[in-house]
Amino acid sequence: MAGIAQGQRRGSIIAPPSNYDGGGGQGESSNSFPISKKHLATWLLLTAVAMLFAGLSSAYIVLRGVPEWQNITMPRLVWANTLVLFASSVAIEFARASVRKNKTDGVKLWLSVSGILGLTFLVGQLAVWRQLVQAGVYLQTTLHSSFFYVLTGLHALHLAGGLIGLAVVLRKAFTNRLTADSHEPLQVWGMYWHFMDFVWIYCFLLLLLA
């Protein structure tokens, strides 16, 4: 470093480096920030998603108070879908347990199960929409139905994004690139998927407690 070289050439330290607290950044050499870049970025992304749904729920709570509010009856299939999504989250935990033991077959199996359950959830949500339409409940029927379609739709979009992420992780799993020592993609994707599971349960409760 030019500065250091210069200092040594001129010699004679007259003052300790000011404001020195021994701490410091990590740079390329020794990355000691508690979580990795990808984990941090995922957390930040999830924060943004959380704010999106927080904004929508505040709108929901405000409009819940208007006299024109009318509840709709949600199809029972929603409960089954919720269980399916929860099961897909559980499958991820099995996949993570397998990867920690380096059982590659288990990883492939449980990741696939999780993906299939995720897809099933999406198809199930579509079926719920069809049932509502058959019952004559459309997007614009009541404020409650509007929120039902918007919240389920946005959640489904986020989940579909998660499935694209899963495709990347699955490719790594099937090319045996996920090991006990190195499986960050699985960790990060699992975080995202669990979070979407949580968002769904949150939205469902919100819609249920109308």
Add this chain to the structure above:
Amino acid sequence: MTETHSHQEGEHDHPKLGFWRKYVFSTDHKVIGIQYMVTAMAMAVIGGTLSLLMRLQLAWPDKTWPFLAKVFPLAFKGGHMAPDFYLSLVTMHGTIMVFFLFTAVLTGGFGNFLIPLQIGARDMAFPFLNALSYWIFLCSCIVIFSALLVQGGAPLGGWTAYAPLSALGEAAGPGQGTGMTLWISAIALFTASGLMGGLNYITTILTMRTKGLSMMRLPLTQWALLITAVLGLLAFPVLLAAAILLVFDRAGGTSFFIPGGIVMNNKLIEHTGGHPLLWQHLFWFFGHPEVYIVILPAMGIASDILSTFCRKPVFSYKMMVYSMLSIAVLSFVVWGHHMFVSGMSPFLGSVFTITTLLIAVPSAVKTFNWLGTVWGARIRFTAPALFSIGFVSLFVSGGLSGIFLGTSALDIQLQDTYFVVAHFHLVMAIAPLFAAYAGLYYWFPKMFGRMMSETAGKIHFWMSFIGVYCVFFPMHILGIGGQMRRIYDPMNYVFLQPQQPINVFISVSAFILASAQILFLVNFFVSIWAGKRVTENNPWEATTLEWETPCPTGHGNFGPELPVVHRWAFDYSVPGAAEDFVPQTAASVPAVKQV
């Protein structure tokens, strides 16, 4: 810079990149930063032109403009500006300036260019995402610009897009159709681009600082960019949520923002149950943090530049950081002060008054710290220094009127008058603009290896500084006199007619002010190729890490090894030191030679 040179400087031995990969589809944070800046400048020219058209109408509402009738045959039918066109100018000027100039140039431009350089990293954490963020931003610029070109014209509802006007489509006016749809699309794209940028900024600053660079040794610009990115991450998704609901109201038949019983242009609107104030709440929950998204990077840049040219450490560094943090936290609990006249309960109004006035405390702390930095300094009056001092002046002038407007009792009188226009222009438009100018003059040699003309810079400063006060100071008087915002023709109101000479004075000043900005643009673009070449790394004798790299900085930023930091960023005029600045990389302070 030649290829061989960049190979010597950079760590990576990349294959030679062609012109397109190097300067256009680049993932290098410096190129992306400059792309953001230049795009924002183009948007500023558009947004500025729109404001000049507005000033033309406000000063001389009765005059006919045959030339403009040729350029804009629909908007200037018979030489007179159409009222609809005036409203679309208001909307587009506000939208372009807030999002596509200030947010873009300060966080997108300076954020990308400076973060890796000042923290001693080679690039951003996710370079591809960073490039993607720029290209999505460019798309959003094109989409918002196209709103001016479509049939029906640009939206009419102001940059705040208040519902139900924004929710009703063409029933509410020609621009509320396609124009408004394009507005929403552009904002959605901008949000996506901002999210990608924000993820990158936070991750990079937190995880990629070089050895020895602790958080409390960061330059204030870095603190400001970090806090800004967090604000953006929390605020923009709420705007997106509101925009999604708005889209469904417009295209899906829902009634989130549309109450029952609205008659628009003699037509009953068949919606029921919605809540127009809900839009205002969601919009301002985003909108108030947004003004700090604009002002915080400006504060950081101005603080660092002031310290450099005062040759003094910034006064009370820690308080600077803490006050930025408290401004950021408070910014989320003050949005109601934009809605004092919305029928809000007086008690809630008082709560928002108190939280709003609380922001004056950290703002005043910062102001006194800037004064403390300048106090007794032997200031080097360069163009960047002048613009930083101008920033402080404008921030104070605009901030003081904020105390009036934050007080609900007074605001009810002043709401939607030119007093508000004067306030927010000074504090969140012109002050950040001055900081951005300071930054451009200051880091120009780092970007292009040449200096901008100092003489032109000083003329630019004095014309701008006097110009903005001539334009915006009289607006306070207009506002107290009752002139309302978004007014198309002041001469329509008898009580405003005596004030018309002030409007003429403002418009003449605005045209002179605009000519100074042309001088800047000429200086900027001519200097890229013809400015005085910079041979040393550190022409301003500054301490931060970017000045350890050559001008312009090559790919990979630093030499084979990353710099190691031994001190904070403000070791200016250390007693007994040989030079009046000690770089952050210096392990020891060289003493004065004994004679």
